[in-house]
Amino acid sequence: MTVVGRAWNRLSLPGKLFFTLAPLLLVTTIAVIAILVIFGQLIVDFLAANLPIVRFVVAVTAVLLMSVPTAFLIIYMEMKVIALMNLRLGPDRVGPYGSLLSVVHGLKVLMKEDFTPTGVDSIVFTLAPVVVYLASVMSLLVIPFAPGLFGQDLNVGLLYFFAVGGLSVVGLLMAGWSSFNKYSLLGGLRSAAQIISYEIPLTLSVVGVLILAGTMSLNQIVLDQRGSFLDWFAFKQPLGLLIFFIAATAEANRTPFDLTEADSEIVAGFATEYSGMRFGFFFFAEYVNVFIMSALIVSLFFGGWTAPFDWPWPVHIELNPGGLGIGLLILLAVAPVVGTLVLAAPFWVARSSMPAWQALIIGFVLLNLLIGLGLFALAFLGWEWVVGLFWFLGKTYGFVFTFVWMRGTLPRVRIDQLMGFAWKWLLPASLLNLFVTAGAVVVLGR
Amino acid sequence: MATSAPISRRRASADDPRVILEEQVGVFEPVPPFPPRTEREAEFYTLGDGEMFLNMGPQHPSTHGVLRVVVKINGEVVTDLDPVLGYLHRGVEKLCENSDYHQAICYLDPLEYVSALFCEWPAVMAFEKLMDVTVPRRAEYIRVLSGELLRIASHALFMGWMALDLGGLTPILWSFIERDEIVEMLGALTGARMLFNYYRIGGVNGDLNHEFMSRLGDWMTRATEQHDANVRLLNENEIFVRRMRDLGRVDRETALRMCMTGPNLRATGVPFDVRRSHPYSVYPELDFDIPTRDEGDCLARYLLRLDEVKQSLRIIDQCLNQMPDGPVMAKLPRLLRPRPGRAYAAVESPRGQYANYAISDGTDQPFRLRIHDPSFIHLQSVGLLMPGHLIADTMAVMASLDPIMGGVDK
Structure with missing residues (x-):
């Protein structure tokens, strides 16, 4: 063994990490600087020429990066809130009040073995979590977080949202079918039945809002509710809000509609055979879905990023x-x-x-x-966008808390009750809501 | 190495149902016995149109232990099922035949591990009948007191499990507080939290002590309040009630034909309770009601157990008021050799009639000790209750019968 080899073996783990990463970092920095010096002008010109594409790439990256801490936060919130409702302590070891436990969970699923059982259809099995995760993350693109802070202001934003959000059922069905496990199959079929049934009242309940706002762009819908909290669509569309909330719970597979992963019936549903980061994708997607559904309820019915009262904001402080x-x-x-x-x-x-x-x-x-x-x-x-983000996240996490609260409180419904409720009650009610709204708009005007 | 095929893959003949199943649906099917031992087995392991097997257990999250249920499903509807027992068989009856009368009692504890005193009780009663021992009255009161406490603990656990099997997360942790307080105070009385070995032939193993009494008094002041708080969590929940009502309904004649006892029978309207019908211990001196319900469905079985908790609280209160002074153990010879004979004793356990039948041949070991366990008896009716319901309901029906697999497999 050489001198270098012996010296390397004597190093502790942080030392090894340092001596591995430091040279790499040095080389990378030098290379980046060199590239910027040589091609900098070219790159800037190229970016300026393709600004919409650049904006899209940046938005997608930001949204993808944002989804992970959001999921961590909601997982921690769920663990802690349900623990307190159960008269337990909940996580309290890792980090202050156990707040890093969900991060540690994330690291754990990353480091676990990526296991593929015998008999699965391995291509579909591998793709399924990716599809589910992408479907939820891509929905985040159209959500207006604050004035000027959104991925894309599509004029068919809501339509895009339902289209992309509906893709997740394909992923769940793929997972259920490819796992070669009957519990997974039952879970996948349940999720297909459930999500397709609840898409209809979910979409129809929003049409009332669309008629009132006259647009499908989420930004415009939020701007339409500007003013005091009395201008929120929640007060003009109470039935629509109720239907949307119930259907959103079912869409996000949350209690009391979490039949696809009912642990006391079909073990873990479509995720039974998954382990490691593939399971992690499903897990994260579920919590990102909760965030998205809350954000959508807030944007459509509770004024999005607008303040609930006329805030005396224009205090312009010149930082010089x-x-x-x-x-x-x-x-x-x-x-x-x-x-x-x-x-x-x-x-x-x-x-x-x-x-x-x-x-x-x-x-x-x-x-x-x-x-x-x-x-x-x-x-x-x-800054206006900080205010907007503050109100938006405040309202959204209020609804996330409601979802968590329901999980701690309610038992699960049965599959026939679930389907019956969607087709016998929610669908007629959403149609009624649509007709009443349309009639009122015709008679009274907007 | 490993040149010979594993036994489970051995192919018997072309008409072996294992071979047919393997070709039809895959290798992870439940393997039926071949040749089928009964006609029923042959019929069950033949798949109809659109049907498939689902193997629930023995490691399923909510089969209450190691019960395996092979379910034949058509879509989500259960068309037929076959419970497979024996994963927890320890040969307790045989063990008891090879130990003396005192030792036999502690083998009986782990049968119904959530209410272990009710396994000891009929055994010591049967042995006392064999030996003509008179138990001191204070010991009888202590037995009733600790037994009723454990009945509340067992029903608390049932409530939590019922909710958990329907997907509610919170009630089990709330009711475990109630159960844990009782189990801790029984731990102070008997020295163990679950497997007590407290009832002895001729009395109990030790008088009431200070710690038990202070814990009991502390708990009794808020027992009703605590119980009501737990009950309010679920009783009026629309989802819970809608799922439980009309589920697993069994009428009075069927219940009697299936030899149901305990709360499951009383939920169909038959006021049969061993404490009143075949009185034992000091129950004739105590004042309590036998709650009954007429519906016979899962909700009735659930609510009936909640009513029983209130009656148990009444009994505990009376026990504490009427408890006489005196010894807690009868005078007995060191080596017990009862005369040859037979004795039967039954008690009302939280699950139903728990009975023991002991035969003595004059030696210091029981010649035979037969255990009649209500969980086992109730499990025979799942084949009647479940078909026609959905998969989600199989677990609810199972939970409402409240079987303990330790007692089923013995």
Whole structure:
């Protein structure tokens, strides 16, 4: 063994990682800089020439990246909220209040063996989770998060949403059929029956909103509800909202309509034979679906990113760092130290048993919190899209909480009750809603 | 290595149903016995048009232990089914024949592991009849007290399981709080949380102690309130009630013909309760009702158990008020050699009539100890209750019968 080999073996794991990644990073950085220097102008010209495509690629990447932390957050929320409803503690070990547990779950499914059982149709088996995940992530493209913050402003946004969202049933059916397992087959067929049945009331209940707004673009629908909360479509379309909420629960396969993965009946439904990251895709897709359905309810019926009352926002704060000059530099250097000391002092004085370093840590954390809150307040007052995102995410997570709450509260319905409810009650009710809305628009005008 | 084919793949002949099934639908089918032992077996393992087998268990999430049910389904509708028992068979009856009378009792505990005292009780009663032992009255009251506590714990577990099998996540954790408090206080009394070995021939193993009494008093002040809180979680839930009503309905004659006892029989309107019909212990001195319901469906079986919990609370209250002082153990010789003879004793366990039949041949070991377990008896009616329902309902019907597989397989 050479000297290098012995030295390598003596390194600990972080050391090995460092000595592997550092040279790689160095080489990559140099290469990127070189490419930018040589071809930079060409690249900029190319991007400028194809701006819509660039915008699309950026939006898709952003949405794909966003879906994972969203799923993590909702999984953690579900674990913690249901635990509290069950009078348990829930996750409390990894991270503050166990909040990193879902991230650890994600890492776990990544590292597990990617297992393909005997007898499966391996191509379909591999593609199924991808189809399901893509179907949910692509639906995120048309959702308006804030003014100016959306993937694509399609004029047929809602139609695109239903079309792409309906693709997920293909993935579930593929998973159920290819798994070579009767529980999977039953789960896949159940999901096909359920999702296709509930698509109809889901789509019909929205037509009332479409008539009122006169457009299918989600952006325009949100803008139509601008003003106070009395302008929300929830008050003009209460029946539509109810139908949409119930059908959305069924579309997202959530309790009480989670028949496709009913663990006490058909083990895990279509996901029975899946393990590792393939199962992870199904799992993430489910929670991204919950987010999407909540976001859609908010956008269609609860005003999207608009504030529930006339917010006195136009406070324009001009940030001009150049104007502060040397003073800004001094402020940046001095303010953290002084702030930490000032915030640490009360703790150190009040608790004589507390060592100085602990007080300093508390002071530093408090300072960071204060700065973070201050920056958010500034952004909230200064930038419209931060306000929009704030209201949008607030309302959306309110509905995500409702979905989680229902999971902790309700038992599961039976398949015949499920289908009967869709065809006997929801469909006539949505048709009634459609006729009443259309009649009212004809008689009274919009 | 491995040149010979595994036994399960051995092909007997062209008309072997295993071969036919393998060619028709794949290798993971339930393997029927060949040649079929009965006509019923031959009929069951022949697939009709559009039917398929679904093998539920023994590792299915909600078969309450290791029951295997081979279900024949047409779409989602169960057309026929075949319960397969024996995955938990330990030969308890035979073990009891090779141990003396004291040792036999602790073999009986793990049969109904959620209500173990009711397995010991008929055994000690039968042995006491064989030996003409009179149990002190205080010991009888302690037996009734601990037994009724365990009945509440068992019914609490049933409530939670019922909800879990219908997809509700929360009730099982709420009712486990109730059960855990009872089990902890019985642990303080007997020294064990599940497998107590507390009833002895001629009495019980130790008087009421301070910790048990303080825990019991603490719990009794809020028992009714806690029970009502658990009940409110589900009782008026529209989804729950709609799924349970008219499900697995069994009428009075059928229930009697299938030898049902306990809550499953009382849910059909027959007020048969061993505590009243064949009184034992101090039950004649206690005042309680036998709740009955007439519907005979899963909802009736569920609600009836909730009513029973209230009666058990009444009994516990009376036991605490009427409990006399005195010894808790009769004077017995060290080596028990009853005269040759036979004795039968039955108690009302949370699942029904739990009975033991003991034969003595004059030695210090029982010649034969027959265990009559209500879970086993109730399982024979699943073939009657389930066909025609959906797959989702098989689990609900199973849960409403409340079988414990430890007692079924013995």
